[in-house]
Each structure stands twice: as structure tokens, then as C-alpha cells.
Amino acid sequence: MTETEFLTLIDQHKRIIHKLCTSYRFSPEERRDLFQDILFELYKSRDSFEGRSNISTWIHRIAFNTAADTFKKKKEIVRLFDIQELPADEDEWTERRNDLLEAMRYLTDKEKSIFMLYMEQLSYEEIAEVTEMTVSHTGVVLHRIKTKIRNILNKK
Amino acid sequence: MEDADLIKMWNDIEVPAISQAEMRDMIRPRNQPVLRRIRKQLIWETSFFLLFIISYYTWFDNGSKGFYMNLLMVTGFSLYVIHDLLVYRFFNRPQKGFSIPSMLRHYRNRVRNMAAITFVFRGTATFLLICFFSSSWKFDAATIWALRVIATTLVMQLAFNLRTWLRRWKHVIKIIVDYLPVNALMDDDDGPSQGLDKFGRR
Numbered sequence: 325m326t327e328t329e330f331l332t333l334i335d336q337h338k339r340i341i342h343k344l345c346t347s348y349r350f351s352p353e354e355r356r357d358l359f360q361d362i363l364f365e366l367y368k369s370r371d372s373f374e375g376r377s378n379i380s381t382w383i384h385r386i387a388f389n390t391a392a393d394t395f396k397k398k399k400e401i402v403r404l405f406d407i408q409e410l411p412a413d414e415d416e417w418t419e420r421r422n423d424l425l426e427a428m429r430y431l432t433d434k435e436k437s438i439f440m441l442y443m444e445q446l447s448y449e450e451i452a453e454v455t456e457m458t459v460s461h462t463g464v465v466l467h468r469i470k471t472k473i474r475n476i477l478n479k480k
Numbered sequence: 481m482e483d484a485d486l487i488k489m490w491n492d493i494e495v496p497a498i499s500q501a502e503m504r505d506m507i508r509p510r511n512q513p514v515l516r517r518i519r520k521q522l523i524w525e526t527s528f529f530l531l532f533i534i535s536y537y538t539w540f541d542n543g544s545k546g547f548y549m550n551l552l553m554v555t556g557f558s559l560y561v562i563h564d565l566l567v568y569r570f571f572n573r574p575q576k577g578f579s580i581p582s583m584l585r586h587y588r589n590r591v592r593n594m595a596a597i598t599f600v601f602r603g604t605a606t607f608l609l610i611c612f613f614s615s616s617w618k619f620d621a622a623t624i625w626a627l628r629v630i631a632t633t634l635v636m637q638l639a640f641n642l643r644t645w646l647r648r649w650k651h652v653i654k655i656i657v658d659y660l661p662v663n664a665l666m667d668d669d670d671g672p673s674q675g676l677d678k679f680g681r682r
Contacts, residue, residue, distance in 0.1 A: 327507070331500050338503075342495035357513075359498075360506040367507040369574035386575055389583045392655045393648075424489040434659050437580065443490040456581045456660075474481050 325370045333379070334366065340383050340444065341366075347428050347436050348391040362387045380444045381454045388437045427476040431469065438462070439469045514571050522564040529557040549615050556608035563601040570594050581660055588652040595645035602641055606634040 325333075334341070341362055345355040365386050373382045428436055441451045452462045509515050533554075570590065577583030610631050619627075 327504070330507075331503055334503060335500055338498065339495050342498075343490070343493055346493065346495070360512075363503060363506045364509075364512055365575060368572065369576075372574060372576065385577065385580050385583055388580050389575055389577075389587060392584070393587065393652065424486065425493065432658065433655070443487055445487065454579050456579045470483070470486070473486065477481060 325373070327367075330367060330370050334363065337379055337383060340380060341387060344384070344387045344391065344440065346425055347440060348433070350429070358391060362390045365390045378446065378450060380441070380446060381450060384437060384441055384444075385454060388433070392433055423477060424473070427473050430476055431472065435465075435469050435472075438465060439473070442466055442469075509572065512571075515568065518564060518568045518571065522561065522568065525560050525564060529560070533557070545612075545615060549612055552608045552615075553612040556605040556612065559601045559605035559608070563598065563605070566597055566601070567594070581656065584652060584656045584659060588649065588656060591645065591649045591652055595642065595649055598641050598645050602638045606638045609634055 341359060342355075344362070345358045349355045349358050362383075366383065369386055373379065428439065431439060438451060438455060441454060446454075448459050448462045448466075451457070451466070452459045455462065457465065505511055573590075575583055575587065577586045610627075613630050614627055
């Protein structure tokens with residue numbers, strides 16, 4: 325894969341990397357640093373991407389390893405928040421989007437990675453393959469994570 | 481709240497705009513902070529060693545040392561430089577593995593090997609240089625102090641390097657133990673995965 329092909333491919337999927345960075349790092353500076361680290365790791369590993377496989381899983385594999393390896397500078401204090409009603413308008417949707425990210429801060433790195441794979445609409449089989457879990461265990465784990473997220477979102 | 485709501489929220493997350501030109505800059509090795517730091521260290525150490533080699537005949541009594549003592553010094557310095565190059569290569573190599581756990585395991589092995597390489601290369605270099613510096617000095621109070629300072633600096637540098645790799649290794653093992661799925665449940669109080677010992681080995 326040439327550099328231009330790689331950049332074109334990443335340009336189409338950079339939202340995934342940004343969302344991964346947002347989930348694993350809290351400050352804009354740390355997110356940008358992580359984005360660069362992940363991009364560099366992906367570039368180095370570009371030959372390991374086979375067009376047949378799902379690019380989401382390839383990005384997640386490398387991004388998780390990169391995010392987990394780099395030490396977090398400090399843990400930010402997360403504030404608990406409350407939501408009572410389903411969003412009715414666009415402003416509320418924006419708030420809910422941020423709330424989802426904030427809720428994800430309560431997940432472990434492993435839970436985050438599994439949840440994000442699910443949010444990218446990968447099948448249980450694909451998630452199981454990336455995480456080396458059985459398909460049935462993937463279902464159980466995902467159920468727990470979603471319950472955890474919903475509980476946090478419903479605490480308001 | 482349905483899954484569809486969660487997925488919609490996820491899809492609607494706003495992300496910062498970043499151009500292809502910026503991304504092109506980001507993938508340049510020269511712009512990588514870690515690689516840049518290693519390059520700086522390599523340049524500093526090589527420059528210091530060259531300066532030392534150039535000046536030691538006049539500043540120290542090393543001109544009188546025999547061939548094998550000089551060989552010890554050159555070998556010691558070379559091991560430092562080779563070690564820096566190996567570290568650079570370590571950070572510049574692609575990740576391998578077809579799943580997150582296999583990538584982590586592969587990475588753990590590489591970190592462990594790098595810790596061993598650091599111990600052997602920098603340890604040997606430290607030993608050789610201490611032998612070299614202490615080989616033919618006429619020991620008086622000043623030279624003993626100088627030797628102490630040199631030896632302490634070299635040993636501390638070795639300890640610092642080794643500690644960095646061991647901390648990274650322990651960190652990766654912790655992630656593996658946390659991640660491994662075979663039996664890892666999601667709750668925080670679940671123990672390490674079955675199939676792994678406390679060092680994250682299968």
C-alpha cells in the first residue's frame with residue numbers, strides 16, 4: 325500500500341480513530357498525541373491490512389494496543405451526570421452524544437474496546453475474533469457493558 | 481434506551497477536522513516524539529563519545545593504556561550506540577497479531593526481549609567502561625572521586641534504562657491479564673485469566 329493509498333483509506337475512516345482517541349483520552353492535547361501515535365502505528369503496519377478484512381477491526385486492534393501502551397498522564401476526575409428524559413431536539417442530542425462519551429469513561433479499556441466495536445456495528449462473530457472471546461461470551465459481555473452504560477445514562 | 485439510540489449517539493459524535501496534509505506530516509518518523517527523542521539521545525551519546533575519544537589522549541592518561549584497554553573503551557561506547565539503534569528499530573517496527581490479545585502478547589515478548597537486550601548491552605558497556613577508567617589511573621583522592629562519579633553515572637543510567645523497560649513490560653502484562661478473554665469477566669474484582677500465570681504467560 326503506497327503512502328497516498330494509505331492516507332486516502334485513513335481519510336475515509338478517520339472518524340473511527342478520532343472516536344477511539346476521544347474514548348481513551350480526555351484532554352485535547354492527549355487526544356491529538358494519541359491520534360498521531362495511532363496513525364503512525366497504522367502506517368507502519370499498513371502491509372498487515374488485507375483488503376478482505378474489516379478495516380474497523382484492523383484499526384481497533386492497532387489503536388487499542390497503542391492507547392494501552394502509552395501511559396496516561398493523569399486520570400481526570402469524571403463528574404457524574406444525570407439524564408431523565410429522552411432527547412427531544414438537536415441540542416439535547418448533542419448533549420446526549422457527549423454524555424455517551426462521558427459514560428464510557430466509567431468503562432475499563434477492555435470494555436471500551438468491545439463497546440466501540442459494537443458501536444461500529446461489527447457482528448458478534450467479528451468482535452469475538454478480534455477479542456479472542458467465544459461468540460456466546462461476547463454476547464454476555466456486551467449485555468453487561470450496555471447495561472452499565474444505560475445505568476450511567478439513566479442516573480439523572 | 482434502545483441499541484439504536486446508542487448507535488445514533490455514537491455515529492453523531494463530532495470529531496475534529498484534520499486534513500490529509502496534516503496526516504501526512506504525522507506519519508513522518510521525524511515528527512514522532514519517541515523516535516525524535518531516541519535520535520537526540522543517539523546524537524548526544526555519539527557526539528560525546530567522539531569528543532571523548534578525540535580529547536582523551538591529551539586530557540587523561542589514556543594515551544599510555546594498552547591496546548586491549550582501548551579496545552574495551554571503543555567496545556563499550558559502541559555497545560551504547562548499537563543499543564540506541566536497536567531501541568530506534570524497536571519503536572519503528574510494525575505491530576503484529578490478528579487479534580488484540582495476540583498483539584499484546586507479541587508486544588509483551590518484544591518488550592521483554594528489549595529489556596534483556598538493554599541489560600546485556602548497557603550492562604556490558606558499563607562494566608567495560610568502568611574497567612577502562614579504573615585500569616591505569618594512579619589512584620589519589622581526586623581520581624578516586626572522579627572514578628566514583630563516572631561509575632555512579634554509568635550505573636544510574638543503566639538502572640534508569642532498565643527500569644523504563646521493566647515498567648513497560650509490567651504494564652503490558654497487566655493489560656494482558658486484564659484483557660485476556662478466556663475466562664476474564666468484566667467486573668473489576670475478577671481475578672487474572674485462566675491459562676495465564678501471574679506474569680501473563682500461557
